[in-house]
Amino acid sequence: xxxxxxxxxxxxxxxxxxxxxxxxxxxxxxxxxxxxxxxxxxxxxxxxxxxxxxxxxxxxxxxxxxxxxxxxxxxxxxxxxxxxxxxxxxxxxxxxxxxxxxxxxxxxxxxxxxxxxxxxxxxxxxxxxxxxxxxxxxxxxxxxxxxxxxxxxxxxxxxxxxxxxxxxxxxxxxxxxxxxxxxxxxxxxxxxxxxxxxxxxxxxxxxxxxxxxxxxxxxxxxxxxxxxxxxxxxxxxxxxxxxxxxxxxxxxxxxxxxxxxxxxxxxxxxxxxxxxxxxxxxxxxxx
Amino acid sequence: xxxxxxxxxxxxxxxxxxxxxxxxxxxxxxxxxxxxxxxxxxxxxxxxxxxxxxxxxxxxxxxxxxxxxxxxxxxxxxxxxxxxxxxxxxxxxxxxxxxxxxxxxxxxxxxxxxxxxxxxxxxxxxxxxxxxxxxxxxxxxxxxxxxxxxxxxxxxxxxxxxxxxxxxxxxxxxxxxxxxxxxxxxxxxxxxxxxxxxxxxxxxxxxxxxxxxxxxxxxxxxxxxxxxxxxxxxxxxxxxxxxxxxxxxxxxxxxxxxxxxxxxxxxxxxxxxxxxxxxxxxxxxxxxxxxxxxxxxxxxxxxxxxxxxxxxxxxxxxxxxxxxxxxxxxxxxxxxxxxxxxxxxxxxxxxxxxxxxxxxxxxxxx
Numbered sequence: 001x002x003x004x005x006x007x008x009x010x011x012x013x014x015x016x017x018x019x020x021x022x023x024x025x026x027x028x029x030x031x032x033x034x035x036x037x038x039x040x041x042x043x044x045x046x047x048x049x050x051x052x053x054x055x056x057x058x059x060x061x062x063x064x065x066x067x068x069x070x071x072x073x074x075x076x077x078x079x080x081x082x083x084x085x086x087x088x089x090x091x092x093x094x095x096x097x098x099x100x101x102x103x104x105x106x107x108x109x110x111x112x113x114x115x116x117x118x119x120x121x122x123x124x125x126x127x128x129x130x131x132x133x134x135x136x137x138x139x140x141x142x143x144x145x146x147x148x149x150x151x152x153x154x155x156x157x158x159x160x161x162x163x164x165x166x167x168x169x170x171x172x173x174x175x176x177x178x179x180x181x182x183x184x185x186x187x188x189x190x191x192x193x194x195x196x197x198x199x200x201x202x203x204x205x206x207x208x209x210x211x212x213x214x215x216x217x218x219x220x221x222x223x224x225x226x227x228x229x230x231x232x233x234x235x236x237x238x239x240x241x242x243x244x245x246x247x248x249x250x251x252x253x254x255x256x257x258x259x260x261x262x263x264x265x266x267x268x269x270x271x272x273x274x275x276x277x278x279x280x281x282x283x284x285x286x287x
Numbered sequence: 288x289x290x291x292x293x294x295x296x297x298x299x300x301x302x303x304x305x306x307x308x309x310x311x312x313x314x315x316x317x318x319x320x321x322x323x324x325x326x327x328x329x330x331x332x333x334x335x336x337x338x339x340x341x342x343x344x345x346x347x348x349x350x351x352x353x354x355x356x357x358x359x360x361x362x363x364x365x366x367x368x369x370x371x372x373x374x375x376x377x378x379x380x381x382x383x384x385x386x387x388x389x390x391x392x393x394x395x396x397x398x399x400x401x402x403x404x405x406x407x408x409x410x411x412x413x414x415x416x417x418x419x420x421x422x423x424x425x426x427x428x429x430x431x432x433x434x435x436x437x438x439x440x441x442x443x444x445x446x447x448x449x450x451x452x453x454x455x456x457x458x459x460x461x462x463x464x465x466x467x468x469x470x471x472x473x474x475x476x477x478x479x480x481x482x483x484x485x486x487x488x489x490x491x492x493x494x495x496x497x498x499x500x501x502x503x504x505x506x507x508x509x510x511x512x513x514x515x516x517x518x519x520x521x522x523x524x525x526x527x528x529x530x531x532x533x534x535x536x537x538x539x540x541x542x543x544x545x546x547x548x549x550x551x552x553x554x555x556x557x558x559x560x561x562x563x564x565x566x567x568x569x570x571x572x573x574x575x576x577x578x579x580x581x582x583x584x585x586x587x588x589x590x591x592x593x594x595x596x597x598x599x600x601x602x603x604x605x606x607x608x609x610x611x612x613x614x615x616x617x618x619x620x621x622x623x624x625x626x627x628x629x630x631x632x633x634x635x636x637x638x639x640x641x642x643x644x645x646x647x648x649x650x651x652x653x
Contacts, residue, residue: 181374183370183372183374184376184377186339186341186361186368186370186374187368187370187375187376187435188387189341189360189362190339190341190361190362190366190367190368190436191362191367191387191388191391191436191439192362192388192391192392192439193362193387193391194362197391202376205378206376206377206378
């Protein structure tokens with residue numbers, strides 16, 4: 001075993017060379033730059049003064065930011081859980097279909113995902129306007145007597161987030177469920193397990209890598225998003241993403257924006273760390 | 288005990304327009320080792336899966352221990368399966384895999400431990416409890432799969448080509464072990480394979496299947512010595528099959544006219560003018576220097592092949608087909624290029640009725 005490992009070492013490095021260069025250029029350097037900026041000072045009229053400072057991080061300790069972070073977490077968690085609950089049965093359903101039907105269903109899932117996101121968001125706004133189709137429908141069904149305000153509410157923000165991130169949740173879970181051998185489920189039934197027991201003891205543990213990928217792929221972007229919360233929430237409630245955007249935009253406090261970005265990065269890293277601690281790395285292939 | 292443990296009555300199975308099991312009737316006896324043998328696509332696995340409950344029969348009755356099971360789900364049936372690809376749960380240890388059936392039945396932990404230990408000893412896998420299936424070889428996985436099924440004390444064990452993925456040597460060893468296990472436990476084994484040698488080695492009875500139909504159900508010896516149709520004669524072991532027409536029938540003696548000459552065999556129930564086949568095992572075929580009235584199929588000795596225990600002689604018929612015969616020693620009377628006539632002693636060849644359906648289907652395939 002040992003000699004085998006040694007043998008493959010050099011060729012591996014050689015193979016990894018171009019990838020490493022690519023990663024360094026496009027991932028590591030920009031990331032290091034963000035971290036670097038987060039430890040600098042803010043210029044009076046915006047921009048960066050290259051003087052080391054931990055002021056951005058001190059600012060983060062302000063309870064106002066803590067509340068924003070909490071709120072962002074809440075929304076991201078609700079979004080993620082909703083995507084899992086809605087996505088898993090759907091992914092399961094697709095995975096059990098013959099390949100041709102499955103690819104068509106995935107296509108249906110992807111079409112809205114390929115549409116320009118601004119168009120999609122505006123479409124939601126139009127649908128839920130005070131005198132929009134949704135309100136009109138509800139009134140004509142006599143479910144409500146006067147129009148309900150949907151736009152700029154948390155509910156609409158969540159709807160926007162869930163519909164936006166659902167494909168990211170479904171795809172890795174689909175990949176994982178699709179890989180699940182049918183004969184394992186048959187073996188479980190053969191040994192006396194009811195479908196619900198088989199699901200709990202076989203299906204769920206074996207598709208966990210897909211579920212975790214779905215969590216990472218929805219939770220992290222949902223935590224950092226700003227277009228959806230901005231447009232559908234009308235900027236009434238602040239989320240981390242909106243603040244970061246503001247720091248780099250209107251407020252021009254780049255170091256603080258960078259510090260917030262670093263915070264998001266740390267949360268992400270922590271999640272992935274937890275995952276790799278509790279499962280084998282080679283299960284991550286669907287990620 | 289005389290009642291069959293598994294009974295299939297008029298069972299039909301369609302996959303879309305594909306009629307995979309046709310009016311199947313099968314009685315499996317208590318404690319026997321029954322093999323469903325046939326080429327791929329003959330419906331043998333489907334039959335097994337219908338007994339296990341993974342496939343629903345479109346029509347007919349399936350009984351296990353005198354109880355109708357067609358409406359029962361797999362988890363409600365008192366049979367267990369050993370799968371072709373083992374299907375061990377990859378996220379569980381060997382121990383948890385074997386214990387699975389008992390864990391589900393909520394058997395007390397101490398008893399589970401005792402039974403798992405016992406089962407692992409039975410399949411000679413003691414000491415592997417903590418391993419994951421990935422860390423086992425094919426043969427070891429198969430032993431665990433067998434232990435996992437047997438721990439539930441099934442009345443019937445269904446085995447779907449369980450040795451298909453193993454190499455030849457290991458397969459031979461496992462065949463003997465499986466047979467020993469089955470005798471020791473007295474459980475009924477229903478075994479599916481396409482390997483006729485495997486079927487011969489292990490089975491009490493073999494059901495030879497083709498195109499969703501059982502052609503012959505008999506002991507290995509009967510099937511080898513008295514195949515009831517051309518397909519069985521051809522599929523089980525090596526055979527020389529001569530096609531022809533019964534020209535004259537005197538008592539049991541039948542003089543068969545083939546395209547290449549006359550050949551004489553013995554059998555009952557044949558009428559002059561009937562199309563028929565004669566099957567002769569290579570070890571029973573022999574040759575003569577001169578033709579007789581009863582044996583006049585001329586052929587040329589093409590080759591001698593040394594096979595270890597036997598020497599196989601290849602003969603060429605005038606129409607290009609090959610005839611094989613085997614001997615323990617080299618026949619000193621013949622050499623390559625000699626012209627000889629086929630001969631077979633009384634009782635060594637098998638007369639087979641031409642089966643109209645088998646013939647027409649063979650034509651369809653062309």
